Amino acid sequence: MVYSIEDQAGDETLNVPLVESLTVMESQNQEDDSTSRIGTTASARFNVLSTMVGGGSLSLPMAFQKSGNILLGPLIMILTAVMTEFCFRIHVHSARILAPVSDNETKKGNDSYESIAAAAFGKNMYVFGAFLVTSMCFFGTVGYAVLLRDMLQPVTNAIWKTTHDEKESTSGPTLHNNLTMLAVVLLVTPMCTLRNLTALERFGAFSMLSVLILGSCIVFRSVECNFGYLDFIPDDNHDANAFLLWPATWKDLLDAFPLYVSCFVCHYNLLPVHNELQRPSTQRVHWWLRSTTWTAAIFYLIIGFAGSAYGKCTPTGRVQGNVLLDFAEDDPLLMVGRMCLAFTLTMALPMLTIPGRDILLRSFSECWTKRRQVRDASAEMIATSDSNDLQEPLLENDHQEGVDEELPAGNGQACSDEATQSDPSVCARLVAAILVLWSAAAVASLCKSIDIVWALLGSSLSCILSFLIPCGSYLVIASKHGQVNLLSKVVAGVLLAIFAPLMVISTINAVMNTFFK
Numbered sequence: 001m002v003y004s005i006e007d008q009a010g011d012e013t014l015n016v017p018l019v020e021s022l023t024v025m026e027s028q029n030q031e032d033d034s035t036s037r038i039g040t041t042a043s044a045r046f047n048v049l050s051t052m053v054g055g056g057s058l059s060l061p062m063a064f065q066k067s068g069n070i071l072l073g074p075l076i077m078i079l080t081a082v083m084t085e086f087c088f089r090i091h092v093h094s095a096r097i098l099a100p101v102s103d104n105e106t107k108k109g110n111d112s113y114e115s116i117a118a119a120a121f122g123k124n125m126y127v128f129g130a131f132l133v134t135s136m137c138f139f140g141t142v143g144y145a146v147l148l149r150d151m152l153q154p155v156t157n158a159i160w161k162t163t164h165d166e167k168e169s170t171s172g173p174t175l176h177n178n179l180t181m182l183a184v185v186l187l188v189t190p191m192c193t194l195r196n197l198t199a200l201e202r203f204g205a206f207s208m209l210s211v212l213i214l215g216s217c218i219v220f221r222s223v224e225c226n227f228g229y230l231d232f233i234p235d236d237n238h239d240a241n242a243f244l245l246w247p248a249t250w251k252d253l254l255d256a257f258p259l260y261v262s263c264f265v266c267h268y269n270l271l272p273v274h275n276e277l278q279r280p281s282t283q284r285v286h287w288w289l290r291s292t293t294w295t296a297a298i299f300y301l302i303i304g305f306a307g308s309a310y311g312k313c314t315p316t317g318r319v320q321g322n323v324l325l326d327f328a329e330d331d332p333l334l335m336v337g338r339m340c341l342a343f344t345l346t347m348a349l350p351m352l353t354i355p356g357r358d359i360l361l362r363s364f365s366e367c368w369t370k371r372r373q374v375r376d377a378s379a380e381m382i383a384t385s386d387s388n389d390l391q392e393p394l395l396e397n398d399h400q401e402g403v404d405e406e407l408p409a410g411n412g413q414a415c416s417d418e419a420t421q422s423d424p425s426v427c428a429r430l431v432a433a434i435l436v437l438w439s440a441a442a443v444a445s446l447c448k449s450i451d452i453v454w455a456l457l458g459s460s461l462s463c464i465l466s467f468l469i470p471c472g473s474y475l476v477i478a479s480k481h482g483q484v485n486l487l488s489k490v491v492a493g494v495l496l497a498i499f500a501p502l503m504v505i506s507t508i509n510a511v512m513n514t515f516f517k
Helices: 018-035 041-052 055-067 072-098 113-121 123-151 153-160 164-169 175-193 197-226 250-262 267-275 282-313 332-391 398-421 426-444 450-480 486-515
Strands: 002-006 013-017
Touching: 041 197, 041 267, 041 282, 041 332, 055 072, 055 123, 055 250, 055 282, 055 332, 055 450, 072 113, 072 250, 072 267, 072 282, 072 450, 072 486, 113 123, 113 267, 113 450, 123 153, 123 175, 123 267, 123 332, 123 426, 123 450, 153 175, 175 332, 175 426, 197 282, 197 332, 250 450, 250 486, 267 332, 267 450, 332 426, 450 486
Parallel strands: none
Antiparallel strands: 002 013
């Protein structure tokens, strides 16, 4: 069977097999998908929430309890949400200043976290920004893998027939725990080869549903606890007061600070998602960022307060860094919550791996492009020199040398454009994804507790990535282009003045707690 089409001139008709024609059309559609904006507001919201909301929320009950779960804790959470939304907006606005987009833009953007940092502070900042995002994704993956291992503890016990005495005799993760976790990592590895985050839209929606189910289970058990429906045996050091206005000590507030900061970190995914957002008008982008931030904040307020209130029914009256560890392992309701969270953590692994993978691929592509540029330039100069020596040796002059020197630059630019337009192959994406995901899984298999990861991550890297670089970049870029808003300038300056010393103090405190306590 053939399919007739006319050529562009319309002078003659070509007979092309139908299968071949459909193959060409399918190839063109795939190319259009890779260069056009295909993301909706819903997909953008779910993709960012899937990165932001997850295992970190299980540490918020401890943060609320330490900072005062009735008054100061909720106030800190609301204030953090306000500052986070502001940093989201100015970070995206910085990208739109450098590469303006129309309200009906259809061409996919090419902005990234590290490119904004480089535009503000120079090329060296591009390297630092890439290192920062990669480190954040790496340690975030480590933390989620540790939590995944904890959530799969009942599955591990069922598979390997672990007895109660064996569980009591081990103080850290066992080989069986790590094998179960690595088996899930193996299953999710193919998803880390996806071209972009929009393809994970449906999984993001399911992840959010799973997190809501988990939160509902915690709230239900907390209500039972505080209304006297649960029996528990307190020990001699039980703290009977489960509701506090203020922290008991300033040290407790300092310990809780990194947990509030870490739960909103997703800045490295904002621009990749914005690059794919359809009809990226200013109002549409603001609604996406606002709805995303406050959806997460409301959930955090509920689970932080309810989880901290459950401390009344724990033996010590205090909740742990992972609040699910305070519930009985054989609790059927919390078993549902554990499995829901395990699914959420599993779906979040590609969200954390893909940004780091893409940075590695871009870095390799740039290095390869530079090598090709130097090689092509050298070959062009040699060929030109040989041609001039053989044909017109007496006509050499300074003007000709200037032309010869310009040729390599043109070739290098073409090579750079070709590298920018080309899309990494599935094989390249798989190798980079394995490097990021499996190295993080290997580190996670050696970690005993999630508290260490969140404390060090939130006190240092999270402050730099979430507040310092977005605010600093906005001030520099907006000033250079004459688009500074006075109120935004003042707020960004205040945030820089607050978080710079807080980061230093909190990092010192986290290091002291981790290595010298």
